[in-house]
Amino acid sequence: MAVTAQPALDAYRVRADFPIFEQTIHGKPLAFLDSAASSQKPRQMLEAMVRFYETSYANVHRGVYELAERATAGLENARERVATLLNAPAAREVVFVRNATEGINLVAYAWGLSNLGPGDVVVATELEHHSNFVPWQYVARRTGADFRVLPLDDSGELRLDALDALVGGGRVKVVAAGIVSNALGTVNPIETLARWAHEHGAIVVADAAQAAPHRTLDVQALGCDFLALSGHKMCGPSGIGVLWGRAELLEAMEPFLTGGHMIRSVGLERTTWGELPHKFEAGTAPMAEAVGLAAAIDYLEAIGFDAIERHEHELTAYALGRLSELPWVTTFGPPLERRAGIVSFDVDGVHPHDVAQVLDFEGVAIRAGHHCCQPLMRRLGVTATNRASFYVYTVREEIDRLVEGLYRVRKAFS
Amino acid sequence: MAVTAQPALDAYRVRADFPIFEQTIHGKPLAFLDSAASSQKPRQMLEAMVRFYETSYANVHRGVYELAERATAGLENARERVATLLNAPAAREVVFVRNATEGINLVAYAWGLSNLGPGDVVVATELEHHSNFVPWQYVARRTGADFRVLPLDDSGELRLDALDALVGGGRVKVVAAGIVSNALGTVNPIETLARWAHEHGAIVVADAAQAAPHRTLDVQALGCDFLALSGHKMCGPSGIGVLWGRAELLEAMEPFLTGGHMIRSVGLERTTWGELPHKFEAGTAPMAEAVGLAAAIDYLEAIGFDAIERHEHELTAYALGRLSELPWVTTFGPPLERRAGIVSFDVDGVHPHDVAQVLDFEGVAIRAGHHCCQPLMRRLGVTATNRASFYVYTVREEIDRLVEGLYRVRKAFS
Amino acid sequence: MTTGEFDQLYRELILDHYKNPRNHGLLDPADARAEGQNPLCGDEIAVTVRLGAGDVIEEVGFEGRGCAISQAATSMLSDLVKGRTAGEVALMPKEELLNELGIPLTPVRLKCAILGLGVLKLALHKAKGTPLPEEWGTAAKDLVLD
Amino acid sequence: MTTGEFDQLYRELILDHYKNPRNHGLLDPADARAEGQNPLCGDEIAVTVRLGAGDVIEEVGFEGRGCAISQAATSMLSDLVKGRTAGEVALMPKEELLNELGIPLTPVRLKCAILGLGVLKLALHKAKGTPLPEEWGTAAKDLVLD
Numbered sequence A, B: 001m002a003v004t005a006q007p008a009l010d011a012y013r014v015r016a017d018f019p020i021f022e023q024t025i026h027g028k029p030l031a032f033l034d035s036a037a038s039s040q041k042p043r044q045m046l047e048a049m050v051r052f053y054e055t056s057y058a059n060v061h062r063g064v065y066e067l068a069e070r071a072t073a074g075l076e077n078a079r080e081r082v083a084t085l086l087n088a089p090a091a092r093e094v095v096f097v098r099n100a101t102e103g104i105n106l107v108a109y110a111w112g113l114s115n116l117g118p119g120d121v122v123v124a125t126e127l128e129h130h131s132n133f134v135p136w137q138y139v140a141r142r143t144g145a146d147f148r149v150l151p152l153d154d155s156g157e158l159r160l161d162a163l164d165a166l167v168g169g170g171r172v173k174v175v176a177a178g179i180v181s182n183a184l185g186t187v188n189p190i191e192t193l194a195r196w197a198h199e200h201g202a203i204v205v206a207d208a209a210q211a212a213p214h215r216t217l218d219v220q221a222l223g224c225d226f227l228a229l230s231g232h233k234m235c236g237p238s239g240i241g242v243l244w245g246r247a248e249l250l251e252a253m254e255p256f257l258t259g260g261h262m263i264r265s266v267g268l269e270r271t272t273w274g275e276l277p278h279k280f281e282a283g284t285a286p287m288a289e290a291v292g293l294a295a296a297i298d299y300l301e302a303i304g305f306d307a308i309e310r311h312e313h314e315l316t317a318y319a320l321g322r323l324s325e326l327p328w329v330t331t332f333g334p335p336l337e338r339r340a341g342i343v344s345f346d347v348d349g350v351h352p353h354d355v356a357q358v359l360d361f362e363g364v365a366i367r368a369g370h371h372c373c374q375p376l377m378r379r380l381g382v383t384a385t386n387r388a389s390f391y392v393y394t395v396r397e398e399i400d401r402l403v404e405g406l407y408r409v410r411k412a413f414s
Numbered sequence C, D: 001m002t003t004g005e006f007d008q009l010y011r012e013l014i015l016d017h018y019k020n021p022r023n024h025g026l027l028d029p030a031d032a033r034a035e036g037q038n039p040l041c042g043d044e045i046a047v048t049v050r051l052g053a054g055d056v057i058e059e060v061g062f063e064g065r066g067c068a069i070s071q072a073a074t075s076m077l078s079d080l081v082k083g084r085t086a087g088e089v090a091l092m093p094k095e096e097l098l099n100e101l102g103i104p105l106t107p108v109r110l111k112c113a114i115l116g117l118g119v120l121k122l123a124l125h126k127a128k129g130t131p132l133p134e135e136w137g138t139a140a141k142d143l144v145l146d
C-alpha cells in the first residue's frame, strides 16, 4: 500500500464539514469520541440525500417514467459504488440491508438453516460483537449444530493456535470473525483465519462494521465468503447496511425475506425467485439511504483511506501515551501496531457510567458499557469499560480534554 | 367519525410543501400519479431528519452522554407517535423495521416457524400484494402447513362466503389480508375477516401499507393481531416501516434478527432476550428515519385523515367519471364506495408500458405492471395494468392531463 | 409531448414491427422452444425455432404479451438470426440487437428490448446445450427447469 | 463542568450512599433472593431479604457492580423498605424511590436508578408470589427462571 501517496488528513478542515460541531454541549464545544458506535455526518452526505428526495424520488425498478428511472439509477449507482469500495467481483454480489446485524442474520438464516445440522461446528470468536455471535449461536441451536467460541489471549488477540483443538474432529462449517474489534480495536488476521477455514471446508463471515469506516477493504484479498458493514458508522445515514457475498453462494442459497420485488414469478402453488441481488432485497429498498451511503463513500475516498488510517493511528498513539500518564487508568487491548482507533480503559474505583457522565458535563462524549461484547467483558473480568474512539474529525485537543476530564472524575469520586 | 370536523384539504397549498413539484419533467409540470408505489416528501419531513442529524445524532439507548440521550428520545418519541396513530395499547408493541415487507416476514419467521406444522392451514387472499402472500406461502412450505388462497369475485372483492369451504375441516392458524388493495383500491372488510379468524383460533396479519397513508387506523377496532406499514408511502423516508403486534403474542414469540441491542444477556452457552420492543430490533435502528416518520405523521395529522380520505374520494370519483368517457378504456375494481384513491385500467390494444411511456413524455407519471400482484393479474386475465393513484398533493387538473394523455396514446398506437 | 421524444423511441420501423410482427405464431413441430418472463412487469414471450444442417436457424416463430418495444424487438430479432448457427446466436451480444433497434433505452426499457433474445438463447441452450450468458449466473437454471 | 450539573446529579447524599452503602453484603440464610442485570450496560445487583411475621421485611442485604446511581439507589432503597410488608413493596411505585433520590435523571440513568427496586420485587415475587410490575410483561418470566 502506498502509504505516502495521500496528503495527510487535516482534521480541522474535515471538521468544518460536520454541522454537529456547530453547537456547544453543556456550554462546551463537542468532543465526540464515540464514533465506533456511530459516526457523525458530513454536510455533503446530507445534501445528497435531500437532493435525491427533492429531485429524483420515486419507487425504484418497476416504474417506466422519468423519476423512477432516476431513482433506480441512484440506487444502482450506489451498488456499483459499494462494489468498487470492496473490490467485489460484481455489483450483483452487493445486497442492501438495514445494518451489519441484518446482513449477518441473512447469512445465518438463508445459508445456515439449510446448510447446518447435528455434527456440524460453527465457530465465533470471544472478541465478537453480539451481532456476529448471537445469530450463529441461535442458528446452531435451531439446527442442532455445535457452537464453539475461539478464545483470546490476555491482550485480546485471537488464539489461532487453539483452532485445531477447538473443532477437534468436528465438521466445521462456519467461521464468524470481525475484522476490527469494536471493544478493543484489535485488528484480526482474517486472511489467516480464512485460509484455515477454507482448508476445513468452512465459509468465513467477516464482520466489517468496524473496519469499513477506517481502512481499505478488499474482499478478494481477505478471502472471506461474506462480509457485512453498516452505513451509519462510515458517515452514511442510519437505516442502511451492506451484505457482500460470493455470487456462487448467494445464488445457491434460499432467499431470506420474501415478498415484492425479489420474485421472478408468483403462482398460487409455486413461486420462483428473482436474480441477484433482487432475490435478497424484498420490499422497497432503502433508496435514499443508498444514495447517502454512496455520497459518504465518495467523501471518505476523497480524504483517502490511507490518510484516515494514519490519522487515527497517530491519535491512538497519542491517546495511549497520555493515558499511560495516569497510574489510576488501565487500558485494555493489543499493542499499537495491531490496533485501530479505539481505546478501552478503566478508571480505578469509578464505574464507567459515572466516568462517561462526568465527561459529558465537560462536553466530552465517550461510551461506557459492554459494547455489545459480553463474552469479551467476562474474559476481561469486568461488566463494562470506558471507550474512546476516533475518526476523521477527531483532533488531539479532544484527547487532551478527555485526559483533563479524567482528572476531574478521579477527584470527584475519590 | 365526525367527517365534517376537518376543513377540506387544499391540495394547491399542500403541494407547495413538496419540493419535487418545483421542476419540470420533459418540459412539463410533474403530474405524479404513482403515490401508491411511494409518496413524495414534504419539506417539513426532510427538515426534521436533517435537523436530527445536525443537532442530535448519536447511536441510541446505550450512550450516557447528551447527544445519545437526544437521539434516544427522538427514536422513542417516534415510537409513541406511531402507537398513537394506530391506537395501539402500548408503545412497546411498535417495532421498527425497514418496510411492510420486513414486518410481515418477521411474523412469518418468528411466529410461523414455531407455530405452524403439517395439518395447519394458512390463508392469504388472491388480492394480496406479494409481500403478504409469498412469506406465507414460503413459511407454509418450510413447515409443512397448507397454503390456501381466498378467491375474489369479478369486481375484485374478497369472497368471504368461500372461507368456510376453503379451510374445510383444517386447523386455520393464520389469515393474511391487506386493508386496502394496492392494485384495485378495494377496501377490505378486515373486521369481519378478523371475527371469523378468531372464531377459528387463527391470528390475523393485516397489511396496512396501502391504508396507513390515507385513512385513520385503529388496531383495536380492526381486531387484527399484527399490522405492518411502510413509512415511504406516507410522506416518510425510505428505509423505515412498522410492525405492530399484540404484546402477548410478541412476548411469547421467538426473536427474529438477533445480535446487538436485542439481548438481555449473552453467554457462551446461553443468551436471553431483551424486553419489547428491543427483542425485535437487533442492531442499530433506523433512527433518523424514525424521526422522519414521526414528522410525516405530524404532517398528515395536521391535514387530517378524514380530510385526506374525502379529498381522495372526490378525485377517484372524478377520475372514474372522466375515464368512463373513453370507450376504449376499461377500469378494474370495486364500486366507488368501497374503493380508495386508486384506479387501475386498460387501454384497448396498447400495452401498459407503452401507455406509461407516452404519458411520461407528457409529464404524467403512472405505474404500469403487475403491481406485485401476479395472482390478481391472473384472476383478471392480464399480465399488467395501468394504475393511477392519488394523494394529498393531487389536483383535478392532473387527472385531466391523464385523460388528455390517453387520447394521445390512443392516437399514437391505432 | 415533444414529438421528438415519442418519435425517437417509437420510430416508424418499431411501430411497423409492433403492428405487423414478422414470424409471428409458434412453430409446431419445432427443434427448440422456450418461454420467458420479465419479472419486473410480467410480460411473457415464447419462442420456437427450426434448425437445419449444422444447426443453422431456418425458421423462428414467436408469440407474446408485452409492450411495443419487447414485441418489435423480438420481431426484428427473428429476422436477424435466420441463417445463423445456434452457436453464433448463443454468443450474440445484446448490443447487436440494440443497434438494430436504434432507439434510446432506459434501463427498465432495456429489459423489455432484450427479453426475446434471452428466451431465444434459452431455447437453443435447452435443445443444443449452447452456453447461456454468463451474467445470468445460476438464476438461469431456474428458467431452464420451468 | 458547571459545578451545578455535577452537584445536582451526584449530590452529597448520593455520594455518601455510594461510598458507604447501607446493608451491603448478602444475607445467608435469607427468605428471598434474586439477581438482575441492566441489559444496557451489564450492571448486576443481587438482593437478599429476611422476612418476619406478616411478611414484614426485617433485613435487606445487597451486592452489586454498577455505577454510583445504581448502587446508591439500592442502598437508599434497602433502608426505605425495612418494616414494610412484601405486598406493599411489590406495589411500591418507582416514583417513591426517585423522590428519595431527588436528582434529575435521563431515561438511560433512570434504568440504573431502578435496577435494585426491580430485583427486590423479583425476589419477593419468587419467594412470596407477590405481583410483578405489569409493564414488565412476560419478559419477567425470563428473569424468574434464571
Ligand SMILES: Cc1ncc(COP(=O)(O)O)c(C=O)c1O
Binding pocket: A260, A282, A283, A284, A285, B036, B037, B099, B100, B101, B102, B129, B131, B132, B178, B180, B181, B182, B207, B209, B210, B230, B241, B372
Ligand atoms: C398493499 C401493499 N402491501 C405491501 C407493500 C410492500 O411495501 P414495501 O415495499 O414498502 O415493503 C406495498 C407496496 O408496494 C403495498 O402496496
Ligand SMILES: Cc1ncc(COP(=O)(O)O)c(C=O)c1O
Binding pocket: A036, A037, A099, A100, A101, A102, A129, A131, A132, A178, A180, A181, A182, A207, A209, A210, A230, A372, B260, B282, B283, B284, B285
Ligand atoms: C464490530 C461490530 N459489529 C457489528 C456491529 C453492529 O452494527 P449495527 O448495529 O449497525 O448492525 C457493530 C456496531 O455496533 C460493531 O462495532
